[in-house]
Amino acid sequence: MARIELNRLAHAYMPNPQSRADFALKEFDLTWDDGGAYALLGPSGCGKTTLLNIISGLLAPSHGRVLFDGHEVTGLPPEARNIAQVFQFPVIYDSMTVYDNLAFPLRNRKVPAAEIDRRVHEMAEMLEMTRELKRKAKGLTADAKQKISLGRGLVRDSVNAILFDEPLTVIDPHLKWQLRSQLKHLHKRFAHTMIYVTHDQTEALTFADKVVVMYEGEVVQVGTPDELFHRPAHTFVGYFIGSPGMNVLPCAVNGASARVGEHEIALRGGYEPPPAGSKIELGVRPEFVRLGREDGVPVSVERVDDIGRYRIVKAKLDGIPFSALMPEGAEIPADDARVRFDASAVNLYVDDHLWP
Amino acid sequence: MEKKVNQKAWFFVLPVVLLVAFSALIPLMTVVNYSVQDTFGNNAFFWAGTDWFTDILRSERFHSALWRQFLFSGIILAIEVPLGIAIALAMPRRGLWVPVCLVLMALPLLIPWNVVGTIWQVFARVDIGLLGHTLANLGIDFNYTQDPLDAWITVVVMDVWHWTSLVVLLCYAGLQSIPDAYYQAARIDGASKWAIFRYIQLPKLHRVLLIAVLLRFMDSFMIYTEPFVVTGGGPGSATTFLSIDLVKMAIGQFDLGRAAAFSIIYFLIILLVSWAFYTVMTGKTKESDR
The missing domain is CATH 3.40.50.300 (P-loop containing nucleotide triphosphate hydrolases)
Structure with a gap:
């Protein structure tokens, strides 16, 4: 040994x-x-x-x-x-x-x-x-x-x-x-x-x-x-670990929030501004994505796959695809759906590497 | 599980059976026909029974040709198989040299048999041959037309030159089928070169060696063209192998009955020895499957 x-x-x-x-x-x-x-x-x-x-x-x-x-x-x-x-x-x-x-x-x-x-x-x-x-x-x-x-x-x-x-x-x-x-x-x-x-x-x-x-x-x-x-x-x-893998959405970051498409997403805390010209992305696992009717950012649901205990929802936020894992029995709104990301589970990536 | 017997297969085999009948069975039957009769021409045949067979089996001439034949096959197998394995092991496993080596190896196999005979007949001549003349200049008394041992050496070396490649190519193909992981595992196990050969390469070569030994035995046992061209069976009858003797008997002496009996005995010997090789070598496999 x-x-x-x-x-x-x-x-x-x-x-x-x-x-x-x-x-x-x-x-x-x-x-x-x-x-x-x-x-x-x-x-x-x-x-x-x-x-x-x-x-x-x-x-x-x-x-x-x-x-x-x-x-x-x-x-x-x-x-x-x-x-x-x-x-x-x-x-x-x-x-x-x-x-x-x-x-x-x-x-x-x-x-x-x-x-x-x-x-x-x-x-x-x-x-x-x-x-x-x-x-x-x-x-x-x-x-x-x-x-x-x-x-x-x-x-x-x-x-x-x-x-x-x-x-x-x-x-x-x-x-x-x-x-x-x-x-x-x-x-x-x-x-x-x-x-x-x-x-x-x-x-x-x-x-x-x-x-x-x-x-x-x-x-x-x-x-x-x-x-x-x-x-x-x-x-x-x-992306490689998890099924389905983490959602990676291109965004712009501004202190404690990120801008995806036309919408603001809350982040865990303040981030140092990343160097100009770098690729900035937001990563969130489907497990921490919640779909509902009330609050959050409006999205369009594209398809739902039932895998037993969970359902995998494929949706688009301003045209950017992402997936969500919804527990059995949870309501999945067909239209007027809104998404909320669990801020503590959202990571920020600069040029593919985790931004601390 | 019980396999369903499908009679349809016979229809697929039928064309081959017909073809083999015309090319082999019917001519063979003619030989059988000759072997049990005597003829003096004019299409007149007299029943001879097993006379020709007892005659051949008792003849001194047949015994010495048979003995020479076994000696020849034994010698070339003892040289060509180990040499073939050694060359195959020495050939590169991959890279630019692989096709070069393969082509070089295949060359002797592509030369027609009588040409091989002619090449060596000239090559070994003392007066004009490169080999014979060089040996003479070195003070070695070498003359395959007069000395029986020299004649044997020439014929054996010629056969080794001509046919070792076959063993090499078969073994090389066998070696190539061994996955890299075997060699890697052997290195980790601390296996020596000999252990790698003995426990990885040789077991994997088992099947191709069976084919190589069978092919080389059958071919060498039936050898005719090359020694006929080089020595004509001489000096004396030193290199008169079975087939050369048979041709002398059938065409030279026109002794058709005796020659036919000779052919059948010859055929049965090859069949018997090949079967024995096959049984011994596959028997070993079955044992290890247990």
Whole structure:
């Protein structure tokens, strides 16, 4: 187990990166606390896997350093870093039994046979696979294979970190929950540093204590699920997390109120005036948007989707689309609708970044 | 679940059956016809029963040709399969050199067999051949027309040159189908190069190797053109393989009955050995599926 520090890390796949756009991973600093359960969340192609492979040593970063517990490991190969990595598609050694699969990393490291036997049995018990030990690994189900790949990583002594690269992609939906809670359980018991890459927000939010959100090669926010929900640091975070995502409305700001279209919207407090010429937007989650007849700004309701406990209302404010989440049974006025935003839940964004 | 038997399939197979009947079964039946009869021309046939078969099976000439044939197939399999795997492993997995390597590898396969024979026949000649003459200049006494061992070396090297590419291309295709994650996981597991080969690459190559071994065995067991062009079966009968012997018997001596029996025995041996290879190699797969 280790604290992982990334120091001015950046990576470009091309040999001579010129502009910022050439970097698959733009320069950043980040510390992953020892024993933390992290999720690395972002859309496909945002650099998640690149970052993960840099931490595991499969990829050498073009800039910056990687430190485990203060020791530099940037130049070390993966086998010297003592990390476990579980891939999107289960990697098992087909021709071996489950036992041999689990023993493989130990045998490669010349661990004595008695010690191998003890640890393999311990690991099998932990994964609840003692009964399958003698079986060939080939015929197993995808989730059993994924457990073996995890076990192959954990069987080594005190691994520094466990990295998951979308490990549940090929698992049946009903087993996903089961496997994820097993992971949570392992984390509680052994307190490994875990980094879990996913593009699925539910997976990220249920697994992690802290979520690292990436967007176009940049780490845009590191925070608890609660922080990501209430104070998204970037419009992308607001939009990507939540269903539906945060409403982002272009506006002009004037002290304690914002002007959207022809209408004034109350803000939480006074804001510093943003620099001239920047893009100013107001962000509010659909959960904090209330539609009614009495007070607020007039809007036109475009469509209503019933999703059981809630209804998602798509509406327009002076031609700017936004959505609202209305509880079951609440009246949704078809015409003469008015909208009110909960001022404490309205965030201001300047050039996509949260304006404090 | 019980699968429904669909008789319609027969209609789809029928054209192929007819085609195979004309191209293979009917000619084969003619051979069977010859093998159990004797003829002295004039379309007069006399029943010979199994005489030709016992004759062939007892003949010293057939035994030595058969022994030579097995030795030849054994040698070229022992060279071409490991060499093919080694070259496939050494080829780049991606990048600009991939098409270059592939084309270079495919070249020998594109050359007609008798041309391959002619190339090596000239190449290895002591008087004008690049290889033969160079060897002679180096003081090595090499003459494939007189020395049986030299003749064997020439024929084996020629076959390796001609056909190793096939094994390479098959293995390369097999290697390309291994996802990157396997290599990444192996690195994290601290696997050595040998362990990666033994536990990742070789198991994945299993199927293509089966095909490679079968193809190379069948082809080498039936080899005719190249040694015929280079050595003509000589010196003496040192490189007279089964097919060369068969042609001598059928066309040279016009011994049709004996040659027909020879053909059928020859065919059955290939069938039997191929079946044995297949059973052994797929049997192993089934075991590992358990």
